[in-house]
Amino acid sequence: MIKLESLSKHFGGTVVLDGIDLAIEKGEIVVIIGPSGTGKSTLLRCLNFLEQPTAGKMTVGDLTVDVNRASRADILSMRRRTAFVFQNYALFSNKTALQNIAERLLVVDRWPRDKAYQRAREILEQIGLADKADAYPAAMSGGQQQRVGIGRAMATGAEVILFDEPTSSLDPEWVEEVLGLMKQLASERQTMMVVTHEMSFARDVADRVLFIDGGRIVEQGPPGEIFFNPKDPRTRDFLKKILATNPV
């Protein structure tokens, strides 16, 4: 249901994504690991068209676009099929938790106000923040803000939720509640692509782990295989370093 064909992204002369080929099934949970600056975030951002890819084809659900020929309508349509969870939460600071979640339904999907708010309340219930409906982002903890960020992504009804290092800006005390919510979504078979350094999350939750280095997928497979029997020396090297500070 998600298919990337020779997707590449250049920034000036620098090649950030070097012809990525990837197919993801509905309900699959894919965790992307790799050294910083190797294109993991850029890959997610390209799928949501927050970056314009340089070349290749992307398919999400029944929409396929050649990135060079994507019209404005294609771009909007691709964005509406993919939801994004940001490292710095990026909640709308002029809107309450409830309004942040309802915004997509109200403005993009043009639901009537009552219906949109009712759906947003259901989502607040699911993410355990029903009591924060009227709180503004400035009055919430980092963990609460990121859970609302995930709630906002859930409200889109998108085919896939893209998580870009969702716990990297959080104080350690809030990491577990955010990972807990992501596990809950995974257990409901929400299709997810997650860039993270949380190796235990990758081991416990992922169906497939991708190791990306130098803008290419170096190695991929079930977490057991990648973590305990990596084949490529670069994967081994990376895991050795990261597991020393962040054990599985």
Added chain:
Amino acid sequence: MDVLNVEYMLGLVPVLLRYLPLTLQLAGVGMVLALILACLFAVVRVLRIPVLNQLTIVFISFFRGTPLLVQLFLFYYGLPQLVSALTVIDGITATIMGLTMHFSAYMAESIRAAIIGVDRSQTEAALSIGMTNGQLMRRIVLPQATRVALPTLMNYFIDMIKATSLAFTLGVTELMGATQKEAAGSFLYFEAFIVAAVMYWIVVELLSKLQGYLEIRLNRAYSR
């Protein structure tokens, strides 16, 4: 001579109050038009719309770079000479035109700065849920920019209220013009202009109160 002719001053208050509505009207209409124009200029500048962007830059440069009084005379005495259909442009129209263009040039720059000041992540989040550029401007960026721009915009509004007094040079009998006439009749210049000054002052003070109230409202989302 007595120190101050208080009786005359008290008598003058109701007389001058009749001209206050015109002063407020000049400033009110001028402010609304200037705000609309300034928002358009700011969006043109932020999005760097070709041709319009260059025209806007020249417009802003001219109306910031020349005195308001010169602009008023240009509109009042100069325009009819250029455009024959405007053989008579009345002083009120010329004043509103001058105030609108002069202040829109200043306000465009502070609105532009406020828009640029909205964090890039807000725009990205809006794009990520599939909003169009128009939707994200209207729903996310402009409301956040308003909060930042409000104090400076209110400052310009206050300035504009006082600038309406220049209309008397175009023969408009607003608060300043009326005071001038009264004083010329009674020779009590000090008394007359003190009354006028206090009236301007009170109006501006009321506006400052309104500004405080608006700021509290707009800051509600940002307090812990």
